[in-house]
Amino acid sequence: MTLRPFDHALLDHSVYPRLATRLPIGIMGRTFYPFRSVDSTQNLARELAADGAPEGTVVVADHQTQGRGRAGRSWLAEPGANLLVSVLLRPPIPVARTPQLSLLVATASREAIEAQTGLPLRIRWPNDLMLGGRKVAGILTEAASGGQGLLHVVAGIGLNVNQTAFHEEIRERATSLALATGSPLEREPLLEALLAALNRWYAAYLETGFGPVRSAWRRNSATLGEWVASGPEIAGTAVDLDADGALVVSTASGVLKRVVAGEVQ
Ligand code: BTN
Numbered sequence: 263m264t265l266r267p268f269d270h271a272l273l274d275h276s277v278y279p280r281l282a283t284r285l286p287i288g289i290m291g292r293t294f295y296p297f298r299s300v301d302s303t304q305n306l307a308r309e310l311a312a313d314g315a316p317e318g319t320v321v322v323a324d325h326q327t328q329g330r331g332r333a334g335r336s337w338l339a340e341p342g343a344n345l346l347v348s349v350l351l352r353p354p355i356p357v358a359r360t361p362q363l364s365l366l367v368a369t370a371s372r373e374a375i376e377a378q379t380g381l382p383l384r385i386r387w388p389n390d391l392m393l394g395g396r397k398v399a400g401i402l403t404e405a406a407s408g409g410q411g412l413l414h415v416v417a418g419i420g421l422n423v424n425q426t427a428f429h430e431e432i433r434e435r436a437t438s439l440a441l442a443t444g445s446p447l448e449r450e451p452l453l454e455a456l457l458a459a460l461n462r463w464y465a466a467y468l469e470t471g472f473g474p475v476r477s478a479w480r481r482n483s484a485t486l487g488e489w490v491a492s493g494p495e496i497a498g499t500a501v502d503l504d505a506d507g508a509l510v511v512s513t514a515s516g517v518l519k520r521v522v523a524g525e526v527q
Pocket of ligand 1: 333337400
């Protein structure tokens with residue numbers, strides 16, 4: 263596969279030096295692209311995917327100049343402080359099932375971070391990782407499809423590890439692992455644990471389907487039991503995660519409604 267010449271110049275194996283020698287973990291990290299600075303690891307992973315990169319390709323960066331969040335927002339992260347990673351997947355599933363992968367990535371990431379830090383993370387539907395009511399990680403899954411169906415999915419994870427100050431727009435709503443534990447953390451073991459958990463959950467998903475992710479997501483949800491609103495149409499108590507990954511909301515009149523995409527307030 264070919265990267266733009268400019269990207270090759272920026273590849274920097276001192277970003278995660280030990281991890282490179284421990285990959286792949288199952289299928290994760292079959293090819294591994296560490297960067298000091300890129301526009302967005304999502305963009306790089308998407309280009310690699312279009313060039314035929316194998317499933318499990320991992321792109322990481324110390325800094326993003328145009329990090330992207332969900333719903334067209336920016337993802338701002340202090341250089342050198344956090345985990346910014348994109349993983350390429352090529353699941354043999356119908357396009358309609360791709361929202362399940364967002365929940366899978368959240369479930370796997372939550373499990374890995376909790377095992378590494380002992381912190382009690384919860385998942386806000388669909389896939390924000392929360393610590394004490396504040397967001398510590400965001401996940402962006404972007405799918406590409408064609409006439410033959412789903413071509414690939416790029417799952418991007420932004421985890422606030424050692425950042426301790428945040429832009430004023432998110433200051434009240436964001437936190438980091440270092441703020442929660444009271445000391446800085448090494449990012450490399452976290453990334454390794456993350457890739458190992460992703461590998462395990464993804465393999466199980468391909469073998470047995472969404473059931474195990476659904477159960478784990480329900481157990482660790484910050485949303486179920488809470489009052490939520492989605493657009494002008496839906497407001498009520500979140501009561502379940504449906505078999506396709508939709509959030510089931512019971513309105514004040516007791517009608518069940520499904521939120522299939524987007525976010526809830
Ligand atoms: C969100 O809005 O909650 C999703 C944030 C996803 C951020 C990650 S950082 C690594 C990858 N590259 C990007 O540009 N975005 C994702």
